[in-house]
Amino acid sequence: MVTESAHEGKPVFLCDICGFGYEERKTAEECEDYCRTYNSCSIKITEKAVYIPEKPKIKEPE
Ligand SMILES: [Zn+2]
Structure with a gap:
């Protein structure tokens, strides 16, 4: 579940699996889907x- 948070005064959407934050919810959802499927992040x-x-x-893959 993507979490909405704030970073330096701007809203960010956090991937619940890896913790990376994105400007758009859609991107965070893509990240979360990828993390869940591959158990790693997409660069x-x-x-x-x-x-x-x-x-x-x-950890990001090499
Ligand atoms: Zn992620």
């Missing part, structure tokens, strides 16, 4: 992240 999706957690829950 193509995470490059759009506006918020990167200090300790990502999932």
Whole structure:
């Protein structure tokens, strides 16, 4: 479930699985679907992240 939060005064949508935050809910939902399916993040999706957690829950593949 994508969580709405705020980062530096702007709303962000957080992927509940990896914790990355996105400007658009749609992108966060894509991330979450990908994380759930592949148990890892898509670099193509995470490059759009506006918020990167200090300790990502999932390591990006090399
Ligand atoms: Zn994710």
